[in-house]
Every structure is written in C-alpha cells, then in structure tokens.
Amino acid sequence: MNLEAKALDIRKDIIELIYSAGCGHIGGDLSVTDILVDLYYKQMNVAPDKMDDPNRDRFVLSKGHSVEALYCVLADRGFFDKKELFDTYSKYLSKYIGHPNNKINGVEMNTGSLGHGLSVAVGMALAGKMDKRDYRVYAVMGDGEMAEGSNWEAVTAGAHYGLDNLTAFVDRNRLQISGTTEEVMTADDQEERWAAFGWNVISIPGNNMEAIDDAVEEAKKTKGKPTVIIANTTKGCGVSFIENKAAWHHKVPTEAEYQQALKELDERRAQL
Amino acid sequence: MNKIANKQVINDVLLEESAKDKDIIVLCSDSRGSAGMKSYAEQRPEQFVEVGIAEQNLVGISAGLAACGKKPFAVSPASFLSTRSMEQAKVDVAYSNTNVKLIGISGGVSYGALGMTHHSATDIATMGSMPNMRVYLPSDRFQTEALIRSVLKDEKPAYIRIGRNAVEDVYEEGNVPFELDKATLVKDGTDVTIIACGELVGDAKAAAEELAGKGISVRVLDMYCVKPIDKEAIIKAAKETKLIVTVEEHTMYGGMGSMVAQITAANAPVKVINLTLPDAPVVTGKSREIFKYYGLDAEGIVKTVTEQL
Numbered sequence: 001m002n003l004e005a006k007a008l009d010i011r012k013d014i015i016e017l018i019y020s021a022g023c024g025h026i027g028g029d030l031s032v033t034d035i036l037v038d039l040y041y042k043q044m045n046v047a048p049d050k051m052d053d054p055n056r057d058r059f060v061l062s063k064g065h066s067v068e069a070l071y072c073v074l075a076d077r078g079f080f081d082k083k084e085l086f087d088t089y090s091k092y093l094s095k096y097i098g099h100p101n102n103k104i105n106g107v108e109m110n111t112g113s114l115g116h117g118l119s120v121a122v123g124m125a126l127a128g129k130m131d132k133r134d135y136r137v138y139a140v141m142g143d144g145e146m147a148e149g150s151n152w153e154a155v156t157a158g159a160h161y162g163l164d165n166l167t168a169f170v171d172r173n174r175l176q177i178s179g180t181t182e183e184v185m186t187a188d189d190q191e192e193r194w195a196a197f198g199w200n201v202i203s204i205p206g207n208n209m210e211a212i213d214d215a216v217e218e219a220k221k222t223k224g225k226p227t228v229i230i231a232n233t234t235k236g237c238g239v240s241f242i243e244n245k246a247a248w249h250h251k252v253p254t255e256a257e258y259q260q261a262l263k264e265l266d267e268r269r270a271q272l
Numbered sequence: 273m274n275k276i277a278n279k280q281v282i283n284d285v286l287l288e289e290s291a292k293d294k295d296i297i298v299l300c301s302d303s304r305g306s307a308g309m310k311s312y313a314e315q316r317p318e319q320f321v322e323v324g325i326a327e328q329n330l331v332g333i334s335a336g337l338a339a340c341g342k343k344p345f346a347v348s349p350a351s352f353l354s355t356r357s358m359e360q361a362k363v364d365v366a367y368s369n370t371n372v373k374l375i376g377i378s379g380g381v382s383y384g385a386l387g388m389t390h391h392s393a394t395d396i397a398t399m400g401s402m403p404n405m406r407v408y409l410p411s412d413r414f415q416t417e418a419l420i421r422s423v424l425k426d427e428k429p430a431y432i433r434i435g436r437n438a439v440e441d442v443y444e445e446g447n448v449p450f451e452l453d454k455a456t457l458v459k460d461g462t463d464v465t466i467i468a469c470g471e472l473v474g475d476a477k478a479a480a481e482e483l484a485g486k487g488i489s490v491r492v493l494d495m496y497c498v499k500p501i502d503k504e505a506i507i508k509a510a511k512e513t514k515l516i517v518t519v520e521e522h523t524m525y526g527g528m529g530s531m532v533a534q535i536t537a538a539n540a541p542v543k544v545i546n547l548t549l550p551d552a553p554v555v556t557g558k559s560r561e562i563f564k565y566y567g568l569d570a571e572g573i574v575k576t577v578t579e580q581l
Contacts, residue, residue: 116359119329
C-alpha cells in the first residue's frame with residue numbers, strides 16, 4: 001500500500017467530516033494523520049473483527065481532540081460504517097462524539113481530558129508483560145499536553161518498569177490553542193526531558209512516513225526501556241492556509257476553504 | 273473489642289483469591305503499609321504493582337490493566353484517591369467503565385490529628401456523582417469480607433471506603449446477612465429509622481439499644497451500599513416510621529444523608545435529620561473524639577432522636 005497516498009485520502013476525509021459536521025480539531029488532526037496511517041495500515045496488529053483478541057496491539061489517543069483523524073482511519077479500515085460516521089458525527093444522539101469513545105469498535109479507551117492516556121498505556125503494557133504476551137502498546141500525546149503533570153508520573157513509571165513494549169509519540173506541532181507552545185508553556189526540550197527520565201528517544205520529521213516507520217521499527221528493537229518518538233510535525237499539515245496557524249486549532253472551513261483544501265490535497269496526491 | 277481492621281480483611285481475602293485467580297492485581301501508591309497490604313505484596317510479588325506517590329498514575333495504570341483483562345484493586349488513602357485522582361476515576365474508570373476497584377483506606381477522619389489534608393469526608397460526593405461508579409462503605413470486618421468477595425465476581429467500577437483502625441463488630445461470625453446493593457436490616461423498629469454507613473453503623477446500633485430502654489422502637493439500616501442506594505428500604509422506612517435520622521462520616525452536602533432526603537422527598541415525605549460532619553474544617557482529635565464532638569456517636573444519636581421525635 002502507498003501510505004503517503006492513504007494519508008492524503010484520510011486528510012480529505014477529515015476535511016470532509018469537519019466541514020459537514022461543522023466542528024472538529026482540524027489542525028491537530030492533520031498533524032497526527034501520518035502517525036495514525038503508519039500504525040493502522042502497516043505496524044499494528046489490529047483488525048475490525050479482532051478487538052477481543054488478547055494479543056492485539058493497543059492504541060490510546062491521549063490527545064483525544066484529534067478524534068476526527070482516528071475515526072476516519074478506523075472507518076476506512078472497516079471498524080465501523082463510514083456513512084454512519086459522516087451522517088451522525090457530533091450530532092444529536094450519535095455515539096460518534098467529539099472525543100474517543102470506547103463504545104465504538106476500535107477505540108480502546110475514552111480520552112479527551114489531557115494527561116490520561118500514557119498512564120493507561122503503561123497499565124496496558126504492564127498487563128502484556130504480566131501475561132507474557134508480545135503485543136505492543138502505542139500512545140499519542142500532543143506537545144501542549146506534555147504540560148500536564150500526570151504525564152510525567154506515567155513517564156517515570158514506564159521507565160521504572162522497563163516497558164519496552166510501549167511506544168509513545170509526542171505530536172510536536174509547536175502550536176496549541178492559545179499560541180505557540182514556547183509562548184504558552186515551554187516544551188522545546190522534549191528530547192532531553194524524556195531521555196532524563198530513562199526513555200529511548202527518537203526525534204523525527206513527524207509528517208514523513210518513512211521516518212515514522214523507521215522509528216517504530218527501531219522502538220520494536222529497543223529492549224529494556226520504552227521508546228518515545230518526538231514527531232516534529234506541522235499543525236494543519238497538507239493544507240497551505242491551515243498549516244502552522246494556531247487559529248486553525250478547531251476552526252471550521254468555509255465552503256470556499258473546504259473546496260480549496262480538497263483541491264490542494266488532490267494536487268498533492270496527483271504528484272505522488 | 274475486635275482487633276482486626278477492615279483493611280486486614282481485604283488483604284486476607286485478596287491474598288486467598290489471588291492464589292486462584294492470576295488476574296487479580298493489587299496496586300499501591302507507597303501505601304502498602306498503611307493499606308495493610310504488606311503480606312499480599314510479599315507473597316504475591318507478581319500480582320502487586322507499586323506505583324509510588326502518584327495517585328493519578330495509580331488509577332490510570334489500573335484502568336489500563338483492566339482494559340487488558342486484569343482485575344486491579346487500587347489501594348490508597350481515601351483522601352488522595354477520591355480527590356487527587358478524581359479525574360482518572362471519572363474518565364479512565366467510571367466513564368470508560370473499566371473493571372477497577374478503588375479501595376480508599378483510612379477514610380473519613382481516620383487520620384484524626386493529621387488534619388484535613390488527610391481526611392476524606394467528601395468522597396461519597398465526589399465518587400458518587402460519577403455515572404457508573406458504585407460507592408460502598410462497609411461497617412465491620414464481616415461485612416467488608418462479604419463485600420469484597422461479592423465485587424470480585426463482577427466487572428464494574430467501584431469505590432470502597434474503609435477506616436484506618438479496627439472497629440466493633442456489628443455482625444457475628446457465621447451470621448452476616450448480606451445482599452449486594454441491599455441495605456442490611458440490623459434491627460427492626462417502628463418509631464424511628466436510623467440509616468448509617470461505615471464505622472457509624474456500630475453507633476447507630478448502640479443508640480437503638482439505648483433508645484429501646486426508653487421505650488422508643490428504632491429500626492437500624494446499614495446502608496453500606498451508598499450507591500446504588502437501596503431506595504426500596506428507604507421508602508419503606510419513610511412510610512413505616514415517623515422520623516429518619518441518617519448518620520455518616522462525611523460532610524453535610526452530597527453524602528448518604530442527602531441522598532436519603534432526596535429519595536424521601538420525592539416518594540414518601542417524612543422528617544429526615546442528617547447527622548454529618550460540618551461544612552467547615554473539623555476539630556482536631558481522634559475519630560472517636562471527632563464523632564463525639566459532632567454528635568455522631570451513640571450518645572449524640574440518642575440525643576437527636578429524643579429531641580426530634
């Protein structure tokens with residue numbers, strides 16, 4: 001499968017979903033898309049009919065507001081009906097709410113409040129060690145989210161227990177709702193912080209599919225400690241006028257912007 | 273006087289059951305000593321997780337373990353478990369509906385003179401307000417054992433609060449009436465109903481015996497199941513007795529007494545008096561001294577009943 005093409009298709013779905021629903025966290029969705037595509041189409045052992053398999057890989061979207069990206073990936077992989085998602089997302093009585101909901105096939109854990117997912121992932125990885133299963137656990141945090149103190153409790157524990165079956169991502173897109181991460185709360189030394197806590201740290205261009213995949217492979221080979229992949233991404237990646245603008249944290253495109261976004265993504269896809 | 277604390281019973285039951293069920297996991301936050309879980313931790317190192325002084329992580333990790341089929345018991349001081357990690361309890365346990373049993377030790381004012389940082393007189397309100405979360409405050413060691421054995425059979429979230437020290441037995445060995453989520457009728461009566469939970473059930477029972485000597489017939493309900501509360505028993509008491517007095521080691525708003533008043537008001541209006549800790553910092557003292565000060569002990573209950581009836 002051409003993962004780059006898939007990532008562009010997923011981006012189009014995200015734009016479509018947010019435009020039709022009139023809500024969504026578009027900037028973070030587009031920065032994390034490539035990570036999700038590599039995990040769900042190549043790396044992770046998960047399938048729609050295997051969500052009760054104790055050996056399946058686990059995924060926790062700690063930055064739960066990027067749910068549209070996750071839903072679009074899960075729908076495309078057949079975890080649930082894509083039409084149902086698009087018809088009901090965030091609408092009255094829908095189960096497709098604006099943060100991950102474990103009543104939906106494919107979603108392991110409810111998230112949305114930041115600073116929860118990594119602790120949960122540590123628990124999942126510990127269970128895997130206890131049961132001597134070889135599944136892997138993935139968690140994705142936002143860079144703004146790393147200001148939550150609870151994350152650092154989980155970072156400490158992950159290293160303490162030597163959880164080499166755990167891979168964390170930090171979606172380092174450098175923007176949060178109020179501005180740049182450096183203006184809001186310093187996050188520029190992520191690599192040093194995680195390394196100081198005892199993690200294997202890999203820093204990559206986070207919208208580069210090959211770099212993501214190589215980092216995940218390296219994490220799988222790393223023994224005795226967990227790995228964090230600092231994914232240096234572009235918020236809004238793929239759509240020129242959304243890229244690197246804090247205002248697009250959860251802005252909804254107008255009809256003209258929506259058409260323009262799809263056009264740009266189609267052009268990029270044609271160039272592959 | 274019974275010398276076996278409720279926490280010791282939890283340790284013993286989990287030690288026994290974990291030998292048969294490898295999915296039972298106990299997690300502590302540097303609290304294995306105060307939790308009475310030392311022998312469990314020593315004898316079940318493979319089924320024990322030390323999280324350190326990090327209650328948020330304690331509950332989050334427990335939820336992750338539960339999501340992978342484990343049966344975690346997170347055992348930590350009730351004060352920190354019910355407030356510091358309240359959001360993890362709300363999101364990772366209650367909302368995600370994971371099979372995590374939160375065991376709040378040294379609950380209420382058990383820590384006495386250590387002060388309000390260590391008291392958990394708000395835990396019924398915090399934990400009980402979350403959809404999916406059950407709240408239990410067992411009264412004595414026998415009921416604690418019955419409760420733990422019962423919740424081991426289900427896969428739903430629960431918060432269980434116990435006190436620090438051994439308390440007088442309410443029930444007798446071999447004669448422990450227990451039905452999950454049904455109040456236990458400790459003593460029947462026709463004039464007044466005292467509804468109590470946790471350590472104060474013993475005081476309610478003693479008060480009822482003293483009031484019987486004054487010709488007042490008192491029904492005592494052990495409402496260990498604060499949530500889901502036994503509505504049927506409350507409505508029955510409201511219809512059959514003239515006064516309900518609730519007694520709990522909790523602040524006055526959002527506790528068991530508030531719930532009783534809510535149910536009687538809607539279904540069978542009757543006078544309800546809530547005996548609680550105040551909506552104010554509590555005085556310094558040991559549990560029994562604090563109970564006496566605020567009229568929650570047997571003497572205080574007798575006084576309230578005789579004044580109000």
